[in-house]
Amino acid sequence: xxxxxxxxxxxGESQRLHPSSLLFGIGAVARRLLxxxxxxxxxxRRQEPEVWVMVLFAPSxxxxxxxxxxxxxxxxxxxxxxxxxxxxxNERHIPYARIQNIDLVQNPLQRLLGVAEARLxxxxxxxxxxxxxxxSLEAIAVMRARIFVGQPPAPGEGEAAPERPHAILxxxxxxxxxxxVISNRGMVxxxxxxxxxxxxxxxxxxxxxxxxxxxxxxxxxWGAPGVLAIxxxxxxxxxxxxxxxxxxxxxxxxxxxxxxxxxxxxxAEYGLFTRVTKTVPRHRIQRLVVRQSVMHRILGCASxxxxxxxxxxxxxxxxHGAARIEVVPIVPKDRIEPLLAELLPDLxxxxxxxxxLAPRAPRRMFRQWIAVLAVLGGALAFAHPALALVAPLLAPxxxxxxxxxxxxxxxxxxxxxxxxxxxxxxxxxxxxxxxKIQVVQSRESPFDRRHRMASLVIDTAGAGAEGPLSIDxxxxxxxxxxxxxxxxxxxxxxxxx
Amino acid sequence: xxxxxALSERLDPRAIDVQRIVGAxxxxxxxxVLAISALIGFLTAPWPFALRLMLPxxxxxxxxxxxxxxxxWPGVSWRYVSYQVDEINLSITxxxxxxxxxxxxxxxxxxxxxxxxxxxxxxxxxxxxxYTAGTEHAAVHLSGLAHDRALAVRDRLLRAGGQDDGV
Numbered sequence: 001x002x003x004x005x006x007x008x009x010x011x012g013e014s015q016r017l018h019p020s021s022l023l024f025g026i027g028a029v030a031r032r033l034l035x036x037x038x039x040x041x042x043x044x045r046r047q048e049p050e051v052w053v054m055v056l057f058a059p060s061x062x063x064x065x066x067x068x069x070x071x072x073x074x075x076x077x078x079x080x081x082x083x084x085x086x087x088x089x090n091e092r093h094i095p096y097a098r099i100q101n102i103d104l105v106q107n108p109l110q111r112l113l114g115v116a117e118a119r120l121x122x123x124x125x126x127x128x129x130x131x132x133x134x135x136s137l138e139a140i141a142v143m144r145a146r147i148f149v150g151q152p153p154a155p156g157e158g159e160a161a162p163e164r165p166h167a168i169l170x171x172x173x174x175x176x177x178x179x180x181v182i183s184n185r186g187m188v189x190x191x192x193x194x195x196x197x198x199x200x201x202x203x204x205x206x207x208x209x210x211x212x213x214x215x216x217x218x219x220x221x222w223g224a225p226g227v228l229a230i231x232x233x234x235x236x237x238x239x240x241x242x243x244x245x246x247x248x249x250x251x252x253x254x255x256x257x258x259x260x261x262x263x264x265x266x267x268a269e270y271g272l273f274t275r276v277t278k279t280v281p282r283h284r285i286q287r288l289v290v291r292q293s294v295m296h297r298i299l300g301c302a303s304x305x306x307x308x309x310x311x312x313x314x315x316x317x318x319x320h321g322a323a324r325i326e327v328v329p330i331v332p333k334d335r336i337e338p339l340l341a342e343l344l345p346d347l348x349x350x351x352x353x354x355x356x357l358a359p360r361a362p363r364r365m366f367r368q369w370i371a372v373l374a375v376l377g378g379a380l381a382f383a384h385p386a387l388a389l390v391a392p393l394l395a396p397x398x399x400x401x402x403x404x405x406x407x408x409x410x411x412x413x414x415x416x417x418x419x420x421x422x423x424x425x426x427x428x429x430x431x432x433x434x435x436k437i438q439v440v441q442s443r444e445s446p447f448d449r450r451h452r453m454a455s456l457v458i459d460t461a462g463a464g465a466e467g468p469l470s471i472d473x474x475x476x477x478x479x480x481x482x483x484x485x486x487x488x489x490x491x492x493x494x495x496x497x
Numbered sequence: 498x499x500x501x502x503a504l505s506e507r508l509d510p511r512a513i514d515v516q517r518i519v520g521a522x523x524x525x526x527x528x529x530v531l532a533i534s535a536l537i538g539f540l541t542a543p544w545p546f547a548l549r550l551m552l553p554x555x556x557x558x559x560x561x562x563x564x565x566x567x568x569x570w571p572g573v574s575w576r577y578v579s580y581q582v583d584e585i586n587l588s589i590t591x592x593x594x595x596x597x598x599x600x601x602x603x604x605x606x607x608x609x610x611x612x613x614x615x616x617x618x619x620x621x622x623x624x625x626x627x628y629t630a631g632t633e634h635a636a637v638h639l640s641g642l643a644h645d646r647a648l649a650v651r652d653r654l655l656r657a658g659g660q661d662d663g664v
Contacts (some may be wrong), residue, residue, distance in 0.1 A: 269620060439601050491585035491603065
């Protein structure tokens with residue numbers, strides 16, 4: 001289908017998926033049945049294992065064909081209509097105005113054929129509302145234009161003058177290497193390799209050999225400390241190797257990463273083999289988090305997580321793991337501010353008036369530490385009375401931690417944003433635009449009341465897996481004032497997804 | 498004694514009775530379980546008779562305390578609940594020990610429920626549930642309103658919506 005063909009179907013004709021969907025549908029079935037199929041082929045004592053494989057494979061393949069025949073979609077004037085199912089017919093209407101973001105996923109074969117899988121998400125939680133597998137790129141371009149053209153930016157949230165699409169961020173080779181080191185996903189590769197080897201290889205015998213070797217190790221004669229030493233040594237020895245694997249994985253996944261902005265739409269593209277394109281309208285960002293772990297700081301960079309109202313962000317366990325990484329997986333330190341200016345144009349972090357936690361907060365944090373240490377000391381004293389000394393020895397560390405935490409934590413309800421800076425080793429900056437706030441709450445536990453403190457809880461539609469933003473240990477008066485301010489200001493803004 | 502930052506409206510006083518009945522039913526079930534365990538203990542425990550005789554008394558004391566708490570507590574917690582609907586927000590304060598002040602902007606309300614359990618129906622009361630697009634606060638409950646009051650609050654809340662995404 002060409003662009004003109006697709007454009008002609010303006011209001012209405014039902015369209016099929018790209019014919020190669022058939023291929024990918026059957027391919028998906030084949031992949032799912034690969035392991036059981038091979039198991040039958042190799043281990044079956046029966047005469048004709050091929051027959052059994054066919055028995056297993058045929059019904060699913062037929063089902064995939066039926067699914068392809070039954071699937072229709074239609075780009076209506078205001079909504080996308082998807083019909084599927086043969087016995088149970090299902091017709092799903094998704095208004096364009098409700099679509100939060102579109103992700104494209106292309107595996108290498110799909111790229112060869114010029115097709116892609118599109119996932120549309122609305123604010124209804126959970127998995128994508130529509131996974132359209134697969135469409136030609138032209139058809140997707142038409143669909144994307146259709147969906148996002150009808151979405152004007154909310155008042156005060158976008159510029160009036162149209163801009164040319166431009167790149168905001170590119171992740172070069174060095175940054176990809178940094179991402180690999182930081183994400184440290186080498187274990188994923190190792191686990192996958194072990195899984196494969198377990199299925200097909202002579203791993204069982206290797207494992208036995210390894211075990212025999214292991215029991216001959218001289219370190220083992222030292223008993224438990226010896227085993228511990230072996231584990232530590234193995235971890236140290238494995239670290240560079242795991243890093244290398246992780247870097248390799250990062251180079252593959254983030255290959256050619258670019259983040260572009262076309263008017264209100266942010267578009268991230270990346271991937272060497274499986275190509276992913278994520279599109280998020282800028283005004284749909286519900287909450288933005290800049291994260292910086294110790295490794296990030298050593299390597300001078302950060303990651304940015306964008307929460308939208310659709311599904312989770314950055315969740316694992318997706319069949320296309322590559323489709324589920326942060327919108328901005330890595331950004332060099334000096335590029336953070338320009339990036340934030342592009343993502344949240346009305347944010348002026350420099351002008352925000354930060355507040356500290358309540359003056360009594362450090363005392364309370366330290367008391368909590370003392371309580372924890374007392375319990376720890378008591379427990380250790382059971383093992384050996386001398387070990388109880390660990391608790392008082394750790395107390396100065398606890399005090400340092402308290403002071404560092406106090407210094408690092410700051411919050412503000414100012415200039416249209418709720419901001420919170422927190423964390424010592426895992427630093428983060430949370431940003432919520434007032435107009436995206438769903439519910440505000442102040443909470444006081446009995447301890448809070450004794451110290452005249454309160455927590456401020458900000459719930460948004462995109463709180464993801466982390467739950468609402470909770471700012472704890474605030475001065476009760478300040479918390480009440482912030483609650484009052486948000487109650488009048490947030491409520492006055494009209495919410496657009 | 499009222500809570501320090503009470504809002505303008507209170508729950509219907511009959512809500513206290515409803516909570517007492519709910520509490521009494523819960524207590525009855527709990528003490529039935531306790532009674533069975535006490536009886537089994539009385540019949541089978543290898544203790545002297547005098548000690549075993551303590552079990553029924555202990556049961557009476559514990560059940561009595563539970564019942565007293567169930568009858569006393571609703572009156573206390575009632576005093577700490579207040580709510581208010583203004584031009585912009587629905588605000589609710591609650592909690593005796595763990596206090597909270599929740600503000601739901603009216604423009605964020607997705608839809609509302611007014612539901613009534615059997616005991617609430619007996620007292621002509623209702624529970625108002627307000628749904629938002631939030632996560633932890635996707636549903637905000639306010640129970641113990643007079644039924645017609647709940648309907649009025651609901652109608653008032655809904656009148657504001659409609660012009661925007663309403664989420």
